[in-house]
Amino acid sequence: MEIQQVQEQVKTKIVSPRQRSWKMALRQIQAFSFTMPALVLLAIFLIYPIGYVVYLSFQRWDLLGSPAFIGLQNYNTILFKDSAFLQSIGATVLFVVLAVPTQVGLGLFLAILIENKFRGRTFFRAVFFLPLVISFVAAGIVYQWMFSTGATPGIFPAALANLGIKFPDWQHTNGFMAMIIVVIMNTWKSAGFSMILYLAGLQSINPDLYEAASIDGIRNAWQRFRFISWPLLVPTTTLLIITNTIGSFQAFVPFYVMTNGGPSGATTTLIFYIYNNFANRTGVATAAATLFLLAVLAITAVQLLVSRRRQAYY
Amino acid sequence: MNKQQRLSRVFLYVGLVLLAVMFLFPFAWMLATSLKTNTEALTNPTALLPAAPQWNNYPEVITTLNFWRETFNSLVMAVGVTLGQVILSALAGYAFARLHFFGRDVLFLLILATLIIPFEVLFVPLYLMLAGWGGWLNTFAALIVPSLASPFSIFVFRQFFITVPKELDEAAMIDGAGYYRIFWMVMMPLAGPAVATVFILSFLAEWSSFLKPLVFNSSPDMYTLQQGLVVILNRGANLVPNLATLMAGVALASIVPVVMFLLGQKYFVRSVASTGLKG
Numbered sequence: 001m002e003i004q005q006v007q008e009q010v011k012t013k014i015v016s017p018r019q020r021s022w023k024m025a026l027r028q029i030q031a032f033s034f035t036m037p038a039l040v041l042l043a044i045f046l047i048y049p050i051g052y053v054v055y056l057s058f059q060r061w062d063l064l065g066s067p068a069f070i071g072l073q074n075y076n077t078i079l080f081k082d083s084a085f086l087q088s089i090g091a092t093v094l095f096v097v098l099a100v101p102t103q104v105g106l107g108l109f110l111a112i113l114i115e116n117k118f119r120g121r122t123f124f125r126a127v128f129f130l131p132l133v134i135s136f137v138a139a140g141i142v143y144q145w146m147f148s149t150g151a152t153p154g155i156f157p158a159a160l161a162n163l164g165i166k167f168p169d170w171q172h173t174n175g176f177m178a179m180i181i182v183v184i185m186n187t188w189k190s191a192g193f194s195m196i197l198y199l200a201g202l203q204s205i206n207p208d209l210y211e212a213a214s215i216d217g218i219r220n221a222w223q224r225f226r227f228i229s230w231p232l233l234v235p236t237t238t239l240l241i242i243t244n245t246i247g248s249f250q251a252f253v254p255f256y257v258m259t260n261g262g263p264s265g266a267t268t269t270l271i272f273y274i275y276n277n278f279a280n281r282t283g284v285a286t287a288a289a290t291l292f293l294l295a296v297l298a299i300t301a302v303q304l305l306v307s308r309r310r311q312a313y314y
Numbered sequence: 315m316n317k318q319q320r321l322s323r324v325f326l327y328v329g330l331v332l333l334a335v336m337f338l339f340p341f342a343w344m345l346a347t348s349l350k351t352n353t354e355a356l357t358n359p360t361a362l363l364p365a366a367p368q369w370n371n372y373p374e375v376i377t378t379l380n381f382w383r384e385t386f387n388s389l390v391m392a393v394g395v396t397l398g399q400v401i402l403s404a405l406a407g408y409a410f411a412r413l414h415f416f417g418r419d420v421l422f423l424l425i426l427a428t429l430i431i432p433f434e435v436l437f438v439p440l441y442l443m444l445a446g447w448g449g450w451l452n453t454f455a456a457l458i459v460p461s462l463a464s465p466f467s468i469f470v471f472r473q474f475f476i477t478v479p480k481e482l483d484e485a486a487m488i489d490g491a492g493y494y495r496i497f498w499m500v501m502m503p504l505a506g507p508a509v510a511t512v513f514i515l516s517f518l519a520e521w522s523s524f525l526k527p528l529v530f531n532s533s534p535d536m537y538t539l540q541q542g543l544v545v546i547l548n549r550g551a552n553l554v555p556n557l558a559t560l561m562a563g564v565a566l567a568s569i570v571p572v573v574m575f576l577l578g579q580k581y582f583v584r585s586v587a588s589t590g591l592k593g
Contacts, residue, residue, distance in 0.1 A: 009394060013497065026353070026416075027342070028414070028416060029415075029416045029503060030493055031409055031413035031414060031415040031493065032409070032415040032416075032495070034405045034406060034408055034409035034497070035405070035406040035409045035410065037400040037402050037405065037406075037461075037463075038403060038405065038406040038463045038468060039335060039406070039421075040463075041402070041459070041460075041462050041463035042463045042465070044426065045436075045440065045459070045460040045461075045462075046428055046431065046436070046465075047428070048439075048443075048465070049436040049439035049440055049443065050431065050439075052439035052442070052443070053435065053436065053438065053439050056438070056439065056442075060337045061467045063442075086549070087483030110333070113326065113329065113330060113333075114330070118323075118326075120327075120330075124330050124333075124334060125583070126575075126576075126579055127334045127337050128333070128337055129575070129579075129582065129583065129586075130332075130337070130338075130341070130572070130575065131337065132586070133571040133572060133574070133575040133582070134522075134568045134571060134572065135478075135521065135524070135540050135567070135568070136522060136524065136572075137522070137524050137543055137544055137563045137567075138540075138543070138567055138568050139340070139539040140542060141544075141548055141560065141561075142340050142343065142344045142561070143340065143463065143562050144548075145347075145557060145560070145561075146340065146343055150554070151554060152355075152356040152554055152557065153358060153359055155343060155359050155360055156540075158359040159360050181333060185393075188336075188337065188340065192586075193586060196583055196587050197586075197587065197589075199369065200587045201462045238426070243589075246430060246432075247360075250434040250435075252434060252525055253524045255479065256524075256544070257524075257548065258545055271434045271435075271525075272517070274434075274435075275437075275525075275529075278437075278438045278441070282438065282442075285438055286438055286439070288435075289438060290433045291560065292435055293431070293435050296430055296431070296432075296435075297430070299384070300430050
């Protein structure tokens, strides 16, 4: 609109053409200046560090002295020599595979339960949402000690011991169980997020569709869900799988708090590996970070492609 | 309501109550444990309630945790980042939604692409940068400045400003207002919902953040609450902590977000739902 305004001014000879181009350039600069503070900060603290990570991944550096170029040696180290890196990939993938379906699934279940209006709906929604607002540190500490199998057993292992059942010792020997405990905590903490997005998705479904379906002979709740809600929720499900996969890929805090990466590295995730190495083997840590970055990009690309096709299919 | 509907209603309530108990149990256990004596917590783990509530655990943990100092640090970090994000993102979001300049859409796409890059991948270079600049580590500047610009917050504001009717800024422009005036006098007063979303999401994220203070802070004076809980209480000199005061600490550290949520439940739900627009 402002461009037209200036053109009008030229036509009516209020400003000359040269003044016009000067005025328009000024407008552009003014407009651009609104983005400057954010862009400068993004360039310094987001774009530059990405380049820095990649650069460091080709250097040998222990933070003392100066970095030295060593080509692909760091990648060679993490991929073929340091079994801890491959183990951390395994731990991360296992966590993603367990954590994403459980939190999305529970979120969907909760959303369906409280979809319709009934007395107490807001209360239940608040209860399921509540774990989302506390920190992973707080949640992690509580679950760590509720399930503790150490010298001071937590309430669940102790209660099972009274019944003569031995709780798997996730804090000292059973690495898989340690993963399960973190997944339980994560599901409890994060299901509310999926629930809210599913509720929004369910509310956007046109009620006429259900009515039409009941005329077509779809009567029970399961069929309504299977043939109407579920297909229409595909975009929500896709979004949740993408966000939660990327989120779970980055998991560090729950493991740092609850398992410290153990027992024997079974729960040392990728970010944990980077954290463990960044001070002494910066090159190795940044090579891992670079691969991680590539993986996140690949996951996003693949999932975007898949979701496009799926949406076209429905 | 026919008999079948009534029956399914009963089942629904029973299921919901069971789930609610499961969801609330960790909170209840945390509060109950925070009121036990430490011996009680360690030797009688299956007893849910304390024999006699030990309110003393709270003053005790406030001292051992250096609670007020850490709360102050957490608040300065969270409020600083949040306010900065609101202002910077609103400015940028307004320009991307409403103004015309060369390369605008390419620039915006570039910002969108950085949405998926997490702090977790960048903490090593960021740490090295801050350490290299000298004097940045162990300061509020290190906790606040790198988090000030957020692609997500810019996105939220842009999406909001796009929905504001164009007539409003056109009218202001005809009245002779410049971009800055329009931004402050016309757009910002309308931007309440976007401000609320960015405020809630970024405050929660910062209040809960742990990796950032863990890496950028080594001085106990700068510990945030989350950092104090883990470093001082959960991994203290003795590996088995004082369980009762630890839970009192966790409870205290959770008060701010929980109270915020109880006061503004509607806005929290709306903010989280709006993250769904990302896709």
